[in-house]
Amino acid sequence: MTSSHYKVDAELYVTNQLTHEDIPSLIKYLNNQIIHVNTLNIPYPYTTKDGENFIEKVKSASVDSTCFFTIRLNANNELIGACGLYRSVKNKTIATIGYWLGEPYWHRGLMPKVVKKIIEIIRIEWKNLVRIEAHIFSWNKASMRVVEKCDFEFEGILRKLVHKDGEDIDVHSYALII
């Protein structure tokens, strides 16, 4: 895979690079119960094996169905978060976005900048994309603010859409027409 490097601001860049050298950072930031609670598939506690499995999953995904970026510090290339877009091979006009950032970097307006940059990239990479959806658990106001800052519109509540950790969760559905 050709490696990419897109500057977000003076502090951050995004890239499609993800290697086994990133496992210590994945553990450092993803071993966080708040991130587990707010996302669909991130385990807690987060182990080396989880990092290895995730890297294999990203490597084996088709470039047509997955556009995955790690978020890194310009200063030392450390991975501090990730953002991915996923679409079905049957309907290439719709993608779903997901993201997380390490807790020390929250509340500084960084993720909206990253999401805006990735939308710029995806417009070029996936030319037939029309709609980007974000499915956000009902309590996750911070994530709702991220997509609102990126001009997504709230389209409604998908009641009890997700079953996770023994709970049926209402999901707030947002979308951006690009």
Ligand SMILES: CC(C)(COP(=O)(O)OP(=O)(O)OC[C@H]1O[C@@H](n2cnc3c(N)ncnc32)[C@H](O)[C@@H]1OP(=O)(O)O)[C@@H](O)C(=O)NCCC(=O)NCCS
């Ligand atoms: C959701 C997440 C990516 C937000 O990223 P971020 O870079 O911190 O986003 P922002 O700095 O723009 O802040 C978003 C909102 O968080 C809240 N927030 C900001 N500062 C805050 C503070 N000091 N205390 C509490 N909440 C605060 C505000 O609602 C803010 O919106 P506002 O700027 O309109 O006030 C990050 O919290 C995260 O990774 N969470 C865990 C994983 C997750 O939820 N992923 C999304 C799944 S759908």
